[in-house]
Every structure is written in structure tokens, then in C-alpha cells.
Amino acid sequence: MSQSSGRIDDFGMDTISLAGPLPAKLLAVREAGFSQIMLSARDLVGHAEGVDAAVAAVRGSGLRVTGLQVLRDFEGLSGRLHDYKVDIAKTMLELCSAVGAKVLLVCSSTSTHATGEREAIARDLRKLAMLAVPRGIRVAYEALSWGRSIEKFPDAWEVVCRADMPNLGLGLDSFHIFATQTPLEDLDILDPARIFLVQLADFMWQEIRSVEERVATARHFRVFPGEGAHSQEVVQLVTRLHAQGYRGDYSFEVFNDDYQQMPPATVASRARRSANWLGEDILRRSVPLPGRMRLNARGAP
Amino acid sequence: MPESPLSREVAADAVNPLGLEGIEFIEYATSRPQALGQVLETVGFRPIARHRSREVLLYRQGEMNVVVNATASGSPQGTGPAETPAIAAIALRVHDAAAAYRRALELGAWAVPVQVEVMELNIPAIHGVGSSRIYFVDRHREFSIYDVDFTPIPTVDPKPPSLTGLRWFGIVQYIGNERMEDWSEFYASLFGFRALPDEERFGILPKGRVLASPGNGAARFYLQLIEPEPGILDIEGDESLQRIAFGTPDVPATVAALRARGVRFVDSESLRPDEHGALTQAQLGGVAFEFVRAAQI
Numbered sequence: 001m002s003q004s005s006g007r008i009d010d011f012g013m014d015t016i017s018l019a020g021p022l023p024a025k026l027l028a029v030r031e032a033g034f035s036q037i038m039l040s041a042r043d044l045v046g047h048a049e050g051v052d053a054a055v056a057a058v059r060g061s062g063l064r065v066t067g068l069q070v071l072r073d074f075e076g077l078s079g080r081l082h083d084y085k086v087d088i089a090k091t092m093l094e095l096c097s098a099v100g101a102k103v104l105l106v107c108s109s110t111s112t113h114a115t116g117e118r119e120a121i122a123r124d125l126r127k128l129a130m131l132a133v134p135r136g137i138r139v140a141y142e143a144l145s146w147g148r149s150i151e152k153f154p155d156a157w158e159v160v161c162r163a164d165m166p167n168l169g170l171g172l173d174s175f176h177i178f179a180t181q182t183p184l185e186d187l188d189i190l191d192p193a194r195i196f197l198v199q200l201a202d203f204m205w206q207e208i209r210s211v212e213e214r215v216a217t218a219r220h221f222r223v224f225p226g227e228g229a230h231s232q233e234v235v236q237l238v239t240r241l242h243a244q245g246y247r248g249d250y251s252f253e254v255f256n257d258d259y260q261q262m263p264p265a266t267v268a269s270r271a272r273r274s275a276n277w278l279g280e281d282i283l284r285r286s287v288p289l290p291g292r293m294r295l296n297a298r299g300a301p
Numbered sequence: 302m303p304e305s306p307l308s309r310e311v312a313a314d315a316v317n318p319l320g321l322e323g324i325e326f327i328e329y330a331t332s333r334p335q336a337l338g339q340v341l342e343t344v345g346f347r348p349i350a351r352h353r354s355r356e357v358l359l360y361r362q363g364e365m366n367v368v369v370n371a372t373a374s375g376s377p378q379g380t381g382p383a384e385t386p387a388i389a390a391i392a393l394r395v396h397d398a399a400a401a402y403r404r405a406l407e408l409g410a411w412a413v414p415v416q417v418e419v420m421e422l423n424i425p426a427i428h429g430v431g432s433s434r435i436y437f438v439d440r441h442r443e444f445s446i447y448d449v450d451f452t453p454i455p456t457v458d459p460k461p462p463s464l465t466g467l468r469w470f471g472i473v474q475y476i477g478n479e480r481m482e483d484w485s486e487f488y489a490s491l492f493g494f495r496a497l498p499d500e501e502r503f504g505i506l507p508k509g510r511v512l513a514s515p516g517n518g519a520a521r522f523y524l525q526l527i528e529p530e531p532g533i534l535d536i537e538g539d540e541s542l543q544r545i546a547f548g549t550p551d552v553p554a555t556v557a558a559l560r561a562r563g564v565r566f567v568d569s570e571s572l573r574p575d576e577h578g579a580l581t582q583a584q585l586g587g588v589a590f591e592f593v594r595a596a597q598i
Contacts, residue, residue, distance in 0.1 A: 090411070130409025133487045134428055136477055136540070166482035 007279035010250055012036035012066045013271050014199065015043045017254040018264040022047050022054055026061040028264035032272040038066040038105075038199070038251040041095055055098045066249045067103030067140065067197055068096045074106055075124040076114030076149075082124070089128055097135050103196050104132065105140050105171050108147030108156060116149030122162035129165035140171030140196035145179040145214050152182045157190055169194035173253065174237055175201045175218055178230050179208045184240055192245040199253040200238075200278075202228025222254045224274035235282050242283055250278070317515035318404065318493050320396025324469045324522055325438040325446070326359075326366035327545060330382035330389035333585065334358060334371040337386045340584050341367060343562050344547075345464030350451035359451050363463025364519070365547075366447070385586035388542035391429070391472065392436035393492070394520075398425055401437040405491050422449050427491075430474055430484070431541040465555040470503070470548035470593045471511075471523030476540050481510055484526050488512050494524060504546065504578030504593035519598045544588075548595030552576055555592055 012034050018025045022043045029037050039058065047054035058065060071092050074085050096104050106128065115121075129139045143156035150156050153172055160168055172195060177184070201222040206229050208214050225234040238250070252271050259267045279285075331337050338348060338358060346360035346367055356371040370389060371382065382389070395401040402425035406412055410427040413434050424446065429435045438446060453459055476484050488494035494512040502511065509527035514520070527543070549555040556566060556574045565582045566574050574580075576594060583589040 127407075127409035130487065130490065131411065133409075133483045134411065134430060136480065136483075166486055 007283065007285055008033060008272070008275045009035045010283065010285055011271075011275040011279060012038055012064075012249060012251045013268060014038040014040065014069070014251050014253040016040045016069075017252060017256070017259060017271065018267055019260045019262065020264050023057050024264050026057060026063060028268040029271075030061060030063055031265060032268035034063070034268070034272070034275070036064040036066045036249060036251070037061075038197075038253065039068050039099060039101060040070070041068055041092060044068075044095060044099060051095075051098070058099050065099055065101045066251050067105055068092065068099065068101040069105035071104060071106040071128075073109045073111040073114065074128060075121045076109050076116065077111065077124070078115070078120075081113055086127070086131075089131060093132055093135055093137055096132075096137050102136065103138050103140050103171075105142060105197060107142045107144040107171075108150035110144065110146060110148050112148065114148060118159055118162060121150065122159045122164075125159060125168055126163040126165050129163065129168035132167055138167045138169060138196050139165075140169055142171035142173055142199075143176055143180075145176035145218065146211050151176075152180050152186075153177060154182070154186050154189060160194065169196040171195075171197045171199065172241075173199040173201070174225070174230075174234060175199075175203065175222055175253070177237070178202070178233055179214050179218065181207075184233065184236050187237075187240050187244065190244070192241070192247075195241070195246050195248060197248065198238075198241065198246070198250050200225045200234065200250055200274075201252060201254045202226075202230050202234060204228055219255050220257045222256050224252055224254055224270050226274050226277045227270070234278070238278060238283050242285070247285070316493060319393070319401040319437075319515075321492060321515050321520065322394040322396075322441075323514070323516060323520040324365075325392040325394045325436070325441055326368050327388060327469075327472070328368040328370055328390035328392070328434075329386045329588075330370045331386035331585075332371060332381050332384050333386070334369045336585055337369055337588065340588055341369070343564050344559060344581075344590055345461075345467060345562075347457065347461040348454060349457050349459050349461070350447055350453045352451055357451075359447055361459070362461050363466075363468060365463065365467070365469055386588050388433060388472070388545070390426070390434040390436055391542070392424070392438050394441050395437050395439055398437035398439040401425075401439075402427070405437075408490055410491055422446055429542070430476070433542050465558050466550050466597055467547045467555065467592075468519065468549075468595070468598070469522050470546040470591075470595055471525060472545055473506075473525045473527060473543045473591065474541070475543045476526050476528055478529055480540070481526055481528060485510065485512065488524060497523075503595070504591060505572060505575060506578070506580065506591065544591055546591040546593050549592050550595070550597040552579055552592055552594050555579070 013029045015025045044051055044054040071089055077085055092104055125141055132139050141156050141160055143150050143153045145151050156170055160170055202225050203217050203222055208217055329337055341360050345362045348358050349361050350359040358369045360367040405427050413426040415423050424436050426434045426436045485496055493515040497511045497513055509525055512524045514522050556579050567580045567582055579592045581590045
């Protein structure tokens with residue numbers, strides 16, 4: 001926290017929004033004035049000098065780790081597939097510990113092998129959260145807009161409630177909310193203390209008609225908030241969450257092919273513009289009193 | 302999962318899903334086993350056996366077993382345990398160790414890979430708080446696990462009586478900020494612990510939350526979860542099993558007997574021994590024992 005960065009500290013970038021190797025991404029994010037970063041496991045394991053070097057780079061960057069993404073297709077499997085995914089989950093949790101990530105993002109399953117039975121989904125998510133307890137990691141479950149049976153956050157919330165684990169909560173992603181045209185009034189059913197992460201992105205067109213188009217848009221054509229067609233909805237989303245009491249992190253998750261061929265610094269400056277708009281014009285959270293550390297234990301310092 | 306002969310009855314017991322029957326042993330890890338041994342002897346433990354292949358000693362008094370482990374197992378490869386003794390494991394007596402282990406893994410516990418030497422028992426274990434482990438031991442009535450892995454120290458009484466009726470009372474665990482619900486759920490879900498109401502406290506250190514194990518009488522023991530003081534920043538990796546608490550029917554008598562053996566107690570304005578409990582001064586960089594008034598069983 002510096003005096004000039006005040007309200008920007010509530011926002012961070014996802015590494016997936018940037019091109020290049022991890023050190024270049026860390027540098028671009030920090031130089032743009034951000035204090036936190038959402039890491040992709042791929043960025044860590046793909047480091048040219050190995051995972052340990054990646055962990056050292058993150059820890060030496062001075063950036064706080066918002067969380068680690070993403071565990072896919074975890075829930076609803078059985079037998080050998082389930083055991084396999086538990087192993088993958090353990091590896092992701094170990095990666096979280098190594099890099100100091102307190103949140104693991106899990107997105108709803110797209111697997112045709114997975115059951116849609118809510119009871120089974122809740123049981124598996126509960127098990128995942130239990131695996132995360134000794135490591136002090138929280139599990140954020142996100143409804144992927146092309147998830148097989150969970151594609152909207154109210155459904156994700158239902159299984160989170162059913163699983164009933166204190167360290168299991170929701171990851172919200174504005175893209176998926178807009179893509180599925182989930183009413184923002186539905187946010188009212190959520191307990192803000194159980195929203196562990198909010199990822200923000202927009203896209204350029206009003207509507208997405210098919211699931212195929214959702215996938216294509218989500219993976220290639222996202223833009224930063226303020227650059228897309230749903231600025232009003234983004235404003236509503238963050239102001240609603242704020243009014244409900246959400247004080248956690250926001251991270252920009254912008255999958256965009258154009259951004260993948262631009263210098264990271266240029267993309268990060270667009271993200272900074274977005275953070276300025278949301279932080280200073282829209283959200284205007286109160287900044288901590290001078291000389292006080294943030295005691296939001298899990299997020300601090 | 303193959304059905305064990307009694308699994309239907311045990312499974313039906315939602316209150317005590319593992320058939321938990323108390324603590325079989327508590328293990329310390331330290332690179333200074335003799336120094337810790339001396340401390341343990343001052344509070345009434347006696348060394349009674351040595352491990353067959355590792356630098357591990359078994360101490361006992363009454364029904365309580367303490368294992369002092371000076372070997373590298375449980376530490377990162379190539380490094381031994383730290384000098385400051387740490388509680389490295391709790392071994393729980395359960396109805397069926399293999400079933401308890403499988404159930405715990407099914408619910409999301411981390412398995413500890415076992416490294417068993419020739420002629421040693423395979424005791425299933427899961428990871429607990431920090432670097433500690435939780436072992437599952439069954440058949441504790443029919444035979445002793447120590448008969449297999451340990452060699453008795455000659456001429457020593459293998460069953461030394463407990464000093465002033467000491468017995469296991471519980472273990473204090475330090476947890477991170479905002480971790481109370483996580484750990485409560487961990488112990489409730491995996492072992493069947495339940496939280497006591499806030500007004501029900503023992504001894505002279507009533508902070509945090511107390512979880513009671515399933516099982517009655519001598520099988521019952523407690524875990525006390527304590528968060529950092531308000532305003533203290535959460536330092537990473539500071540969760541651990543902090544100290545053992547012993548039950549005694551008469552705290553002042555225990556304190557007097559231990560003082561005569563050279564044990565020193567915390568005795569200040571804010572904290573001093575009384576009829577409810579007492580706390581020893583920390584030794585060897587952090588080993589303290591708590592004593593709590595508890596009825597004889």
C-alpha cells in the first residue's frame with residue numbers, strides 16, 4: 001500500500017491476461033502499480049528454470065498472491081477417475097503452499113464422465129476443502145458458463161452450501177455471469193463472507209447465443225472492464241457486492257488473443273486504467289488509516 | 302470398501318465414527334532426546350524401551366506413553382528434527398485402524414507414506430496440523446505395539462505408576478487467524494470431536510475453543526484451539542501442537558510433588574497455580590506442560 005495506490009490495491013491481474021514468461025508478467029504487473037497477482041499453475045510449472053525458480057520469482061516480486069488457478073473437472077467423478085483427480089488436486093494444493101496462495105480456484109466440471117448429482121458434487125467439493133484445511137487454503141468454486149451441470153453461480157452456491165465446509169466458498173467471474181445472463185439480483189442470496197474471489201472481465205458484444213460461442217468468447221475475446229459492452233453491468237456487480245459487504249479481492253481475468261501479442265507492459269497499463277476507473281470512480285472503498293496494517297488476516301498484509 | 306466384522310455397528314455410531322478410545326501415545330521430535338527425556342522424567346515419566354532400529358525412546362507413566370524421536374523421519378530428507386522439541390504426532394486408539402485410515406482419506410485427509418523397516422509395525426497415519434501426524438492404532442487391548450518395535454530397557458519397571466494420578470487430559474493447538482471453523486470442522490468430520498460451550502472450560506488457561514473427543518471416561522480427551530491475540534499478524538506456518546495438558550485429581554498436590562522434583566511453574570500476577578490448574582515454565586526453548594483438575598477415573 002502506498003499513498004498513490006490506495007484504492008487500486010483491491011484489484012489485481014491474472015497472469016493469463018499477459019504474454020511472455022512469468023518474470024516478465026510479474027514485472028509488468030508490478031510496474032503498472034498493482035500489488036497483487038492471480039497466478040496460473042501453468043505459469044509456475046512452465047518456468048524455464050523449473051517450479052522452484054518460479055516460486056522464488058513470485059516470492060521475490062513483492063506482489064501478494066491473490067490465488068492460484070485452476071483445478072478443472074474435479075467434482076462428480078468416481079472410482080479411478082476420482083482418485084486421479086484427487087491426486088491432481090493435492091499437487092495444486094502443494095503448489096499453492098509453495099507460492100503462498102491462500103485461495104485455490106476450482107471451476108465447475110465440463111466432463112461428460114461426471115455426474116450432475118448435487119449430493120455427489122457437494123461431497124467431492126467438501127473432500128477437496130478438507131484436503132485444503134491443514135494447508136490453510138480456501139477453495140473458491142466457480143460456475144463455468146459451459147459447465148456440464150453447474151453453469152450459474154446460484155447453482156454453484158447451492159452445492160457450496162450443501163457441502164458446508166468453512167473453507168469452501170464461491171469464486172465469481174463477471175464473464176460467466178454476463179454470458180449466462182444470470183440476473184444480478186441473484187447475488188442477494190450469497191453470504192459475502194463466502195465469496196473468496198471475484199474475477200472481472202467483459203466482452204465486446206451484447207449477447208452470446210450458443211455454448212460454443214461462450215467457450216470461444218471466454219477463451220479469446222475477453223476485455224478489461226470498461227472496454228466492453230457491459231460496463232453498466234460491471235458497475236452494478238461491484239457496487240452490489242460492496243453493498244452486501246464483500247471486501248475481498250478483485251482480479252482481472254482477461255483471456256484475449258490480441259493481448260497475447262502485445263507487450264505485457266501495454267496490457268498491464270490497460271488493466272491499470274480499468275482498476276483506476278473501478279477503484280476511484282465506482283467502488284471508492286475507504287482506504288486504511290495511515291500507519292495501520294490491514295488485519296484482514298487471510299488477505300494480509 | 303471391504304466390510305470388517307463390526308463395521309455395521311461402528312458405522313452406525315455417528316457420535317464416535319472411528320470407535321475412538323483415547324490416546325495411545327504422543328510423540329515428540331527433537332535433536333536433543335536426552336535433554337527432553339530429563340524434562341519428561343521430572344514430571345513422572347520413565348524411559349522403559351528403545352526402538353529396535355531408530356533413535357527413539359519410549360517413556361511411560363501410568364496409562365500414558367510418550368515417544369521421543371530423534372531420527373530424521375518426518376523431517377525433510379537429510380535434515381533431522383529441530384533442537385527445540387515439538388509435538389510431532391498423536392496416536393489415537395481406534396476400533397479398526399485400517400478402516401479409520403481409509404475413512405479419513407475418503408473424507409479428504411492426507412496420507413503419510415510409511416517407511417517400515419523389517420519386523421516393524423505398519424501404523425497408518427495422516428497429516429495433522431503443521432508438520433505433525435495423526436496415527437491410528439487398534440488392538441491396543443490384545444497386545445502392545447511397543448512389543449514389536451521396541452526392546453525393553455533391562456531392569457526397568459515396564460509399568461511405572463503415574464505421579465499423583467496424572468493422566469492424559471488434552472492437547473493445545475495454536476491456529477492461524479480465522480482458522481477456528483476450519484480446524485473445528487477437520488476434527489469433527491474426521492474424528493467426531495464436538496465443541497464445548499464457551500462457559501465450559503478447564504484449568505487456568507481458558508482461551509479459544511475446546512473440542513471434546515468422542516468416548517467417555519478415560520477415553521475422553523480434549524483439543525483446545527487457540528488463535529493469535531487480536532492485532533497480531535498471522536505469521537505463516539505458525540500452526541502447531543503447542544503443549545500437552547495432564548489431568549490430575551488434585552492440582553495443588555501435583556504441583557507440590559513436582560516442585561519437589563525441581564519443576565518450576567509460571568507464577569505471576571496474571572497466571573499462577575491454583576486448585577483449577579497450573580502451567581510449567583517452558584524449557585528447552587518451548588516445552589511446557591499444563592495441569593488441569595480432572596476427576597480420577
